[in-house]
Amino acid sequence: MAPSEAHRCGAACGHAFCRACLSGHVLAKVEAGTGTGAVVRCPDPSCAGALDPELCRAALPPDVFERWWAALCESLFPAARRTYCPFPDCSEMMVADGDGDGGGGAEGCVTQSECQVCRRLFCARCRVAPWHAGVACDEYQRLAMGDGGREDMMLYEMAWAMSWKRCPKCRFFVDKIDGCAHIRCRCGFKFCYRCGTTWRSTH
Secondary structure (H helix, E strand, C coil), rough: CCCHHHEECCCCCCCEEEEHHHHHHHHHHHHCCCCCCCCCCCCCCCCEEEEEEEHHHHHHHHHHHHHHHHHHHHHHCHHEEEEEEECCCCEEEEECCCCCCCCCCCCCCCCEEECCCCCEEEEECCCCCCCCCCCCCHHHHHHHHCCCHHHHHHHHHHHHCCCEECCCCCCCCCCCCCCCCCEEECCEEEEEECCCCCCCCCC
């Protein structure tokens, strides 16, 4: 190995390695996910020094350096706060606000999130694409597994846009055109159109 081909990438040690060896070592460590976070140690077995990403940058192929840099960024945040864009052609990492419950709120609350890179909407609670407007996460999961999932989702999106309500008993959609909030569904169940609970004299 000629001196011009040797690359020193450790800030604390003077060990030098060729481009191919250095690239293979970094890629293997990043793929294995070994060590503390994304820290890559010097390839010399007798050395405990860590490689400096910026010193290694010129010696690494761009794709290897990008993967290493992404792993370093991920290691800065606890796993509970990391979330990823659910669209397969993006998969960008984002940091979730709050305590890591996926954009939480009340149980069943659908939280609309936007990927900062591809700008598409998804549900931050159950981390699926696309955002399932007006449908609770557990209900969406059942729909997604059914044969009519796409058609059902179109109906849900239209119902959400039109502010339709659902009967708490039979789950049939109801649209109130005028009159009071007292609704008698076709199944016979009476409920309040405003709050969705069983109709009582106190309403």
